[in-house]
Amino acid sequence: MSSNGQPVVVLVHGAFAESASWNGVIRRLSGRGLRAVAVANPLRSLEGDAAYVRDVIGGIGGPVVLVGHSYGGLVISRAAAGDSAVGSLVYVGAFAPEPGESAFQLSGKFEGSTLGGTLVTYPVSSGGNEFRIDDDKYHHQFCADVPAEEAALMAATQRPVTERALTDEVDADGAAWRTVPSWFVFGELDRNIPAEAHRFMAERASSRDTREIAGASHALAVSQPDAVTDCILEAAGTSPRATSG
Numbered sequence: 001m002s003s004n005g006q007p008v009v010v011l012v013h014g015a016f017a018e019s020a021s022w023n024g025v026i027r028r029l030s031g032r033g034l035r036a037v038a039v040a041n042p043l044r045s046l047e048g049d050a051a052y053v054r055d056v057i058g059g060i061g062g063p064v065v066l067v068g069h070s071y072g073g074l075v076i077s078r079a080a081a082g083d084s085a086v087g088s089l090v091y092v093g094a095f096a097p098e099p100g101e102s103a104f105q106l107s108g109k110f111e112g113s114t115l116g117g118t119l120v121t122y123p124v125s126s127g128g129n130e131f132r133i134d135d136d137k138y139h140h141q142f143c144a145d146v147p148a149e150e151a152a153l154m155a156a157t158q159r160p161v162t163e164r165a166l167t168d169e170v171d172a173d174g175a176a177w178r179t180v181p182s183w184f185v186f187g188e189l190d191r192n193i194p195a196e197a198h199r200f201m202a203e204r205a206s207s208r209d210t211r212e213i214a215g216a217s218h219a220l221a222v223s224q225p226d227a228v229t230d231c232i233l234e235a236a237g238t239s240p241r242a243t244s245g
Contacts, residue, residue, distance in 0.1 A: 007063040007087055007236055009036040012053055012079075014070025014094065015043055015103075015161035016133050016142060017219070021069070021154070024225030025232070032233060041072055043161040044126075046102075046168035050078035063087050065236045068094045069221060070192065071103050071161060074168075080176035088235040089182040092228055093190055093220045096177050096201040097170040104166045106201070112194030114141060124162065132160040141191050143219035154222070177205040184209070185231040187216030187224070209234060 009029055011022040019038035026036045039056050042049050053075055057064055066086045068076035073094025080086040095106050107113050118137040124130045133141055138155035139148060146154070184202035188195055195212060202210040211231055216224050 006034050006238065007065050008060050009034055009065045009067060009232055009236065010053070010057060010060070011036055011038045011221075012066070012068045012072035012075050013038070013041050013159070014068070014072040015131070015166070016138075016158045017069065017154070018157050018159045020157070021219065022221055025221050025228050028225055028229040029232065032229075032238065034233070034236060034238065041075060041159070043071070043159055043165055045162065045164050046074055046078060046170070046174075049075045049165065050174075053079040054083065057083060057085055060085070065090060065232060067092060067232055067235075070094055070218065071165065073097070074103055074170060074174070077176050078170060078174040080180055081173040083176075086176070086180055089177055089180050090232050090235045091177075091182060091184045091186075091201070091205075092231070093186045093193060093198070093218050094184075095193065096175075096182065096184070096205050098175055098204075099170050099172045102167050102169045105169075106197060107193055110194045110196040110200065112196065113192060115192045121163075126162075129163045130160045131163065131166070132158055141218075143217050143222060144189065144191070145187075145215060145217045145223040146219060150222070154219070181208050181235070183207060183231050183235045185211040185213065185220065185228055187218060187220050188212055188214050189216060190218045190220075192218040 022038040067090040118141045135155045139151035186198040
């Protein structure tokens with residue numbers, strides 16, 4: 001728990017991003033008196049990544065709002081299962097899986113994702129393959145509503161993800177949104193996960209509030225930090241909307 005008695009916001013990035021992608025959101029949360037911790041998601045395997053996030057939550061030692069972007073949505077869904085410290089979940093352009101589903105499966109559930117054609121694939125020493133988005137295609141694919149100079153930095157600092165992580169299926173305990181209140185915010189022009197998929201997952205999870213941001217890309221935390229922050233504040237119970245509801 002933060003020193004002012006508010007929950008700590010734990011931010012989990014997804015594939016092809018890194019923890020600094022939350023910087024704009026962190027600044028805004030801090031301005032509203034909320035402490036935030038951006039986790040360096042390993043992006044190696046779903047269970048291993050979730051275990052790491054659980055360690056971070058345990059180290060905080062108090063209530064948290066758990067926020068995930070993209071693949072990070074699977075990670076928070078698994079990490080929060082059975083953890084009473086997690087009071088709410090926020091899915092930011094993120095997957096909210098049912099048991100038996102993977103990121104790969106969910107991304108193809110509805111038409112519209114163009115991610116596959118932008119990926120560079122290469123083997124890793126631990127076995128299997130790893131993916132990154134081609135630098136020349138990153139801006140259009142991942143963050144079309146971000147200035148070109150910033151998009152180039154994001155491409156250079158992107159964290160690759162293993163094929164295993166994207167194809168790992170969620171186990172029977174991996175859908176924490178079934179019991180933990182959840183919020184959803186996503187971009188209308190998300191080219192990684194189609195908006196139709198986001199709407200489907202939000203409805204399935206009985207989202208407390210679903211926000212579709214017109215014209216926004218997949219990199220919502222970078223391009224639309226105000227909208228993401230507002231959603232987190234509501235989930236934390238500190239926004240005027242939350243306190244009046």
